[in-house]
Amino acid sequence: MEAVKNKSANRRSLAGRNEQKLLNSFFVLYKTARIIEESNATFKRQAANFYASLRLISEETEAVSIKSISGRYFVNQQMVRFDDQGPSGASTVVAEWDSLGIGGVNFAPHISLGEIEQFFTFIAKVKPNSENLESLSEKLKAHEMSSIKLLSRTSGADKDSLITEEQRKELRRGARTTFFKAMSVVQEVMVNTKQDREINISKTKRVVHSLIDHITRDESSLMELAAIKDFDDYTYAHCTNVCVYALTLGVRLGLDRSRLSQLGMTALFHDIGKVKLPTDLIRKPEAYNENDWIQMQTHPLLGSKTILRNLKFDVHTARAARGALEHHVNKDFTGYPMLRSKRKALNLFSKIISIVDTFDALTSGRIYIRKPIPPEDVLKKMHYQMNVKFDAFLLKIFNDVIGIYPAGTVVLLSTDEIALVLTNNETDKARPYVKIVGNKDGLLESPEWVDLSLEENHHRSILRKIDPTRYGLDLKHFVLCD
Ligand SMILES: [Fe+2]
Numbered sequence: 001m002e003a004v005k006n007k008s009a010n011r012r013s014l015a016g017r018n019e020q021k022l023l024n025s026f027f028v029l030y031k032t033a034r035i036i037e038e039s040n041a042t043f044k045r046q047a048a049n050f051y052a053s054l055r056l057i058s059e060e061t062e063a064v065s066i067k068s069i070s071g072r073y074f075v076n077q078q079m080v081r082f083d084d085q086g087p088s089g090a091s092t093v094v095a096e097w098d099s100l101g102i103g104g105v106n107f108a109p110h111i112s113l114g115e116i117e118q119f120f121t122f123i124a125k126v127k128p129n130s131e132n133l134e135s136l137s138e139k140l141k142a143h144e145m146s147s148i149k150l151l152s153r154t155s156g157a158d159k160d161s162l163i164t165e166e167q168r169k170e171l172r173r174g175a176r177t178t179f180f181k182a183m184s185v186v187q188e189v190m191v192n193t194k195q196d197r198e199i200n201i202s203k204t205k206r207v208v209h210s211l212i213d214h215i216t217r218d219e220s221s222l223m224e225l226a227a228i229k230d231f232d233d234y235t236y237a238h239c240t241n242v243c244v245y246a247l248t249l250g251v252r253l254g255l256d257r258s259r260l261s262q263l264g265m266t267a268l269f270h271d272i273g274k275v276k277l278p279t280d281l282i283r284k285p286e287a288y289n290e291n292d293w294i295q296m297q298t299h300p301l302l303g304s305k306t307i308l309r310n311l312k313f314d315v316h317t318a319r320a321a322r323g324a325l326e327h328h329v330n331k332d333f334t335g336y337p338m339l340r341s342k343r344k345a346l347n348l349f350s351k352i353i354s355i356v357d358t359f360d361a362l363t364s365g366r367i368y369i370r371k372p373i374p375p376e377d378v379l380k381k382m383h384y385q386m387n388v389k390f391d392a393f394l395l396k397i398f399n400d401v402i403g404i405y406p407a408g409t410v411v412l413l414s415t416d417e418i419a420l421v422l423t424n425n426e427t428d429k430a431r432p433y434v435k436i437v438g439n440k441d442g443l444l445e446s447p448e449w450v451d452l453s454l455e456e457n458h459h460r461s462i463l464r465k466i467d468p469t470r471y472g473l474d475l476k477h478f479v480l481c482d
């Protein structure tokens with residue numbers, strides 16, 4: 001039993017194929033149970049499929065819970081990559097669950113196939129808004145389906161929640177430690193590269209794995225940190241931000257852990273060629289002249305050569321070298337450097353880095369341009385340039401990751417309160433998780449976290465975005481002092 005517990009505790013990454021199969025068979029059976037009778041052969045076959053998937057998982061953990069929280073799916077508290085827009089019909093079911101107050105289902109160990117068939121026949125026919133969690137739980141008891149428990153929807157105040165307020169704070173603290181660790185690793189790599197000293201690749205890989213672990217558990221805390229653009233040494237912060245954005249996009253794309261690790265390394269090393277350029281050029285406060293640009297445009301090739309020369313050759317370094325070379329090459333092969341062969345499509349990682357690098361550079365206003373542009377304007381600008389510069393599909397996913405109110409946006413609420421957006425809500429992007437920092441009377445002494453998607457906060461809605469500089473708001477202060 002202890003061994004099983006340890007094994008479970010050590011499984012920190014995304015859950016795998018068995019969990020995906022379980023979710024798929026669960027929702028397919030749910031959908032089927034709506035339209036055909038329990039005695040139908042298709043229903044029986046799908047119930048048997050789900051039962052087999054359940055047994056496979058319950059061998060390890062006994063009871064099995066399936067939950068949907070803010071557009072993400074969990075099996076036994078592990079997030080599972082799952083396409084709920086696909087043929088399983090999961091998104092429709094979950095939308096109905098929302099109206100019924102259901103957040104998921106727990107199956108006790110040793111549940112029988114008969115009980116599963118009975119449950120799906122019952123639950124799939126419940127109409128949206130017709131019942132609530134309590135009444136449905138009572139009915140399950142009355143029909144003696146004691147091996148099945150309906151779970152409540154997750155909210156910040158919900159004791160059944162996978163992420164309570166305390167856990168959220170803990171995740172934020174952990175994210176901060178990892179983020180600053182990553183920044184110091186980037187610094188070490190860059191300083192060592194400049195002085196032609198050995199680079200500790202295992203340390204870099206370890207920090208990338210910590211970032212992946214954080215993002216798979218909690219996407220938003222690292223994104224909040226990446227939204228701070230005024231760290232003293234922006235070069236190191238920029239590489240860390242690019243890594244956070246790239247990995248978040250990679251997780252959304254469903255890349256497996258080893259590809260995520262390669263993507264993270266590629267992101268951290270993408271601008272390494274800049275250390276070979278004069279510091280005066282990198283830190284030049286004025287706009288670049290033609291000569292400066294010629295020098296700056298050598299950094300992809302310098303970076304690629306540096307990676308290949310200074311690091312042990314393996315799949316990670318090969319991908320990082322290609323990413324460094326191609327990250328300023330556009331979709332139509334304009335940009336720099338000019339590649340000899342245009343027949344070969346750009347590498348996926350290069351296309352990802354190109355998007356997230358441009359976003360971070362323009363929102364920070366430290367590199368190439370001297371004035372930061374608000375994130376939503378940067379996304380619009382990037383959208384206009386899509387045909388020439390960026391991969392349309394990847395840009396769309398990145399738009400989703402950033403959300404309509406990106407972290408760092410300051411908004412005016414219908415209650416005359418001023419709030420800072422730090423976290424998007426997957427299910428309702430117009431109602432993010434915000435920190436109320438002021439009201440008509442001025443800034444609050446102790447800002448209040450508010451989840452605008454919760455019913456208790458529905459009297460508050462976002463009226464419009466406002467300029468943070470007008471109110472003297474410092475994003476770094478609000479993100480770091482939690
Ligand atoms: Fe670059």
Ligand SMILES: [Fe+2]
Pocket residue numbers: 238242270271357
């Ligand atoms: Fe860059």
